[in-house]
Amino acid sequence: MIWYGGDYNPEQWPESVWPDDVRLMRTAGVTLATVGVFSWARIQPAEGEFDFDWLDRVLDLLHGGGIKVCLATATASPPPWATAKYPAMLTQNREGATRWPGSRQHYAPTSPDYRRLAAELVTAIVDRYKDHPAVTMWHVNNEFGCHLTYDYSDRAAAAFRVWLRARYGDIDALNTAWGTWFWSQRYTDFEQIVPPRLAPYSVNPGGLLDFRRFSSDALLDLFRMEKKIIRDAGAPQPVTTNFIGAWPTTDYWAFAAEVDVVSDDCYPDPRDPESFRHAAFARDLMRSLKPGTPWILMEQAPNAVNWRSNNAPKAPGQMTALSMQAVARGADGILFFQWRQAAAGAEKFHSAMLPHAGPETRTYREVAALGAELSTLDLPAPGGEARVAIVFDWHSWWAIDQPDHPAQFDYHAQALGWHNAFHELNVQVDIVRPDGPFDGYALVVAPSLYLLRDADALLAFVAGGGRLLATAFTDVVDEHDRFLPGGFTTRLGPALGVRVVEFAGSLPSDGRAFEWDGESHLTDVLTEELQLAGAEVLARFTPDGAPALTRNSHGKGEAYYLATMTDRAGRLALARHLADRSGVAPVMPDLPYGVEAAARADTVVLINHTPSPVTLPDRTQLAPYAHTIRHPPVR
Template sequence: MRHWNGPALAFGGDYNPEQWPEEVWAQDRRLMREAGVTLATVGVFSWALLEPEPDRFDAGWLDRVLDGLHGDGIGVCLATATASPPPWLSERWPEVLPVDADGRRAVFASRQTYCPSSPVYRERSLLLVERMAERYGEHPALRLWHVNNELGCHNSRCYCPVSTAAFRQWLRARYGSVEALNDAWCTRFWSQGYTSFEQVQAPAHTTTFPNPTQALDFDRFSSDALLGQYTAEKDVLRRITPDVPVTTNLMVHSGTRNMDYGRWAREQDVVSNDHYVLHRPANPTTDPRAELAFSGDWTRGLAGGQPWLLMEHSTSAVNWQPVNYAKLPGELVLDSLTHVARGSDGACFFQWRASAGGAEKWHSAMLPHGGTDTRVWREVVELGGILQRIAEVQGSLVQSDVAILLDYESWWTVEQPGNPAHTEELRYLDVALALHRRLRERQVTADVLTVSAEHDALAERLAGYRVVLVPTLHLSDDATTRALAQAAAAGTQVLVTYFSGVLDPDGRVRLGGYPGAFRDLLGVRVEEFAPLPPGTTTPLDDGTRAAVWSELGRAEPGTEVLASFTEGLAAGSPALTRRDTGTAGGAAWYLGTALDDDGYDRLLDRLLAAGRVQPVVSGAPAGVDAVRRAAADGSASWLFLLNRTDAAVRVPARGHDLVGRRDAEGALELPARGCAVVREVPAQPGGQRASARLEPE
């Protein structure tokens, strides 16, 4: 995997000059230079302009755009323009239009209006990609190829006849025979036995719950179909421009579940992500900035710990949430630097100039409707200057001793209908977000890993962590079980939480007692789940309270019970256990419920102490994000300090603050919603400390 290798940290965003008269373009470039823009993403939604009718290509305008950007020293991330087909495609081939689960075929009136399995769409899109690569592959402005755009954002599931036929082909490749499919899907239940693949349908709207493994396989197939579009475009680009890295902008956040990005990340030259701050009025306990940090750590995990690229975020409000909140002063910079702190080698936005019309005219931009005499523009210029001053962090790595292990297939299966708890209560990411938020509050950085991204190297990847958290890994294969057992045996503190290890990869229950795949590792046997009524809690005997879930079970000999349920069906059963796993000091911990704030705090304090995990900064005030990036060879390190509070704070630090151009002799004063990036004092032989100022500013 390559990482962004531009001449500086990437700063810029989607640039759509085709929305504006050509005389505006020179002004755009002048203002880009003023703001310090280094990278412009061009052509994302321009298919209808590039190919106004079949096989008639008109790219003269794009030639002038790229030439102008290059002349002003601005690199280009060039999109393949396949994200939004032109009207003529569905007019001539209406079968490319997607069909939803209720059998309704979409009409052409928006973006991404295509079936991911359509051979017509594939053929026409690849023809466009080939033309783009041949025309611009050697253009001096080209830094990076941008395949499609947010694949699956609006069309991740299609139930049309073309998709159904493709699903059957995918099933043939997976199972080989209809007998094997029947066995995996347990089709003897509800008289679902198939005698031919042709009888299998996509799990669209039906009378009641669909077959759960059929639904799981359709999730897998649908993710693979979209990935197939990416790899098909990438293969064309690789054939014609082998030296230009290729990416597509993922949407790694707690609101996107339909694509298994672990599998996708392995196909990326540069892992890139779009992230927008998520405000959720229905769940007021969710901290939007905690989710932002979680997304950054998750994207870094998908990138294998290497630097990644923030392709899109917003300068202020978006236009698609129930309430489109504007960002407060300072939050534009803080949000951007949160991503950079957590591994991004840049900060780009949608979009450069706010649109005067169209579906996203109320989406904020780097250059607002009000022009340059605006708060947002001044903060954009401020951010551009900061990214120039901290450019030396490019290519460095984030340091962390803790990992959180996620799995998209577990996400899909946990939130299927017919599970023990209603999905409004049993939400897959809730425990992961709760644990990550509390780690962040302690200034402890965590890598968020994905099972499918690690593939066969999971055991090797886990070996470097002191603490590994495994929240609700509902579906687990034997290799994952072995990797976690090996980590615990080697000295890692491994925590597994409730409803984990229950299913095998075919979605069948592992018999003999829960938590199935992890029963031997944890030394716990659960015989019955007892979900709690919505909105209620139940006491544990350590003084904390449990929510969402309880379990009737027992601890096996050699397993220490740290807390037990005291009421209900599970009274007397263990809620929190610990089992030593060898002489290296590792342990396997099991949490059979969700906890209140005090319970999670106590649990993390125990785990971090057992794993000897230290915060990035000792004594940092509450509300300060602290993350460290370091050169791969250990020659330098940079401490990111982001004050998320509305008051000035004093933070321990020693080195040179690149943002404020000041030295820190032991502490730094950060203003309200202020930040610092400290080039830390490197250690010298004999314990001496050298000056952090490597060169004059």
């Protein structure tokens, strides 16, 4: 069964509208409504006072209509009475300015007042509804870290010191990890440490890295607090919180271990012709966070959003194409923000399943048609489709996203670029942690794995017969963002057969390139000087002839090293070579541009993501933004 529906905010509408909502939901094939995400002010009008009568009627009405409920804990947006009474709940930016209420996510994760009030709210909600027959899932908070990035207040500073004490034990260990003899930053007491606030110049890299770790952990601790309340109350339903693709502030590998079901919010730009590839990366990440377990697309836009500088609508069929992409890549739930378009507030121009113009609209007709199709699908759980994996690591992202490097670059964009290359070849890809496991993969790609905490799993993968590609700025520092004795690539060096000696910023305008597969590819961002330690040179930089791409046998496998960051054509050529050499076949070969093929177990979904009709190699015709599902033959 595939869940279908979206966020439902009945508190924004008179009660006379609610029965019509349920009627139109049934017509559209809705089976699941997410209720109460931003309902704190309606549920709790004052401290110690709760009003559940309206919510009782909403849940009973949905249940009577055969619609299940993903019930939110409503903790994402504290009401005005809470912040007025407890202003210490509010966060401060690195300049010391308070982030005031009037928006959302205006709370400090480490605030005792917020945590106490949130715990009281969750307890009251769960105690009342844990046995309600409509409630099938719990939705904790909302998009952790989305607008609430980092808190630099004194309260956050105190919590950061507690976190550091637990991590390092004593101040000398912290000083060693952060290298505080530099610039006379030596601490003699944890109480001297403050978050990386506005400073005259660059702050300590190790301190900034740990602050980002602490901030992600603080959000995860909030999730754990709410989940514990739900479980201690005896509620048996699965618990989730909605992720936001590869989000920079929040380590989803850590969150994935805690959620029962992975869910994601994804809003590709309809104006970007490559947005379906970016969306595919997010889908593959969600599927990979809990291997073998279906996930839920918790939010997407039925049509246009409101928050870009210029908001394009989705073309006819485009919403369905992107929805089916999620299904093909492991989703067992397709939901939207939101059911009924808001009449007021910051998101009133955001599209909804039921627009202001009502059901006689293209948006609602497409929503209803998708609901009808999804109701007929019964797909196997995902798992085991990919033989290629791309390493993605939040700690490397946090360490790279700092100044004072040989060149500034976007770690996420590098990982996305390599994923796009395999996606263009219709080669299925999983996203994996840097420490694996790598079982079942023929090829692992590690783009700019700068901060390498443990190389053992990658070394064992290659020695056991796997194929590894590492790219520039890999294996540079330890977990504290410190160089190791002996220089760079000290841990992966035995497998790579090279040693990085020096880094140089590089721009396409520099004219430096490397020859590969009969074509010249411009270098970008960074090039490295290599010393060979047994590796074979496959490509050299022009004009100096220095090694650019190497290959080395290690145990039963082999490891490649690309000493630069290249363009789309370079990534595509190398991805094709590596897939062929690894014996990895595409899900379906020779597809026209913009047609993707994704496998879910032994079922294949083909989707045309272009505004033009296409002809597949077997002469099947696909209309613009149309799809077809190839089930395995019945035996």
